[in-house]
Amino acid sequence: MDGKATAAAVRGEVAAEVARLVDAHGETARPGLAVVIVGERKDSQTYVRAKRRACEEVGISSFGFELPEETTQEALQDVVRELNARQDVHGILVQLPLPEHIDDEKVLDGIEIGKDVDGFHPLNIGRLCMSGRTPPLFVPCTPKGCVELMDRYGVDVEGKNVVVIGRSNIVGLPLAMLLLHRNATVTICHSRTRDTSAKVKEADIVVAACGIPKFVDKSWLKKDAVVVDVGINAVDDPSKKRGYRLVGDVDYEGAAEVASFITPVPGGVGPMTIAMLLTNTVEACKRHLPAK
Missing domain, CATH: 3.40.50.720 (NAD(P)-binding Rossmann-like Domain)
Structure with a gap:
């Protein structure tokens, strides 16, 4: 199973959907993804670059936030709160793993569930674990x-x-x-x-x-x-x-x-992981659009 070719097909579909949204609703409907990274782990930096590059390829706005290793728990949670309030940010991704002094559970819990495009919020995970109930907004x-x-x-x-x-x-x-x-x-x-x-x-x-x-x-x-x-x-x-x-x-x-x-x-x-991040971000954006 060729994930590279399949992901390319998904990205093509996402790009077409982004273009349709912007054409129908204007630039305010362009999906936006905020990517937050703490520290200088080479593998994390590689993953973040790949995610932001994929966003640019399909027309999703990407906003990068590179924070130093010594960033405090409260400072990181403040960044998340600010991103929750931004109208141009529809999805928030905090790159894991975080430095040892930061409680990643508290950080992920602080992401607005409607912007949790990684699918790690406990409400999304909890809904995934229940049958016949409200499905999760996002799946990992x-x-x-x-x-x-x-x-x-x-x-x-x-x-x-x-x-x-x-x-x-x-x-x-x-x-x-x-x-x-x-x-x-x-x-x-x-x-x-x-x-x-x-x-x-x-x-x-x-x-x-x-x-x-x-x-x-x-x-x-x-x-x-x-x-x-x-x-x-x-x-x-x-x-x-x-x-x-x-x-x-x-x-x-x-x-x-x-x-x-x-x-x-x-x-x-x-x-395929990155391709699904793009589809989740577009879905998050569509949920923020005014109902017609």
Whole structure:
């Protein structure tokens, strides 16, 4: 499953929708995303640049806020409060992880739920965990991207046995809930799970999101399983100019021999995560438009 090509298609759709909104309502209807980063982590800076570049590509206004490492809890929460009040900001993203002295839960709780385009506000997560009730305004971007990618490749999860490896609040848990809502039978494996490989062997669909390079081996997979690899890990590789290469949580070369569909790393789930951030931002903007 080519996440890079699929994400490009999604970005094209988003760009068309942004143009339609601006044409119909004027510049005040141009979606705006504020991206806040604290500190100078190289990986976080790379992710932020990619997100802002994607915004510019589709016509979404992006506002960058780069705060020093020593920024206090209160100062960061003040920035969030100011962004909540801005009419030209429809989505707010605080890049994680934050420095250790900052309580990220308090920061994320302070984002207005209608601007929580990352889908991490407890009300959005809580709604995701309830059936037959008001759905969340936003779903976390990586789980949403996994499901969207499978949808576009015609992978039907209803009635399927799905194993999700990893239970993080960002990927594993929300993805499991999304799949349950689509009538999949979901098993979550984690660091205390006994005999993970035996559970994976029973799965029609495997989602690896544990952060361990090549954790899932070819021998774990049944023939024609669908494999979604969320992991992105840097491993030493002297043959590369930068001294390392990126691999997923699945041994791609081996797994590709038995899987019916598999996502590569890089170029799989990563681009879809950013594409879903764009779609969430457009949806946030549309909710702020006056009703006709």
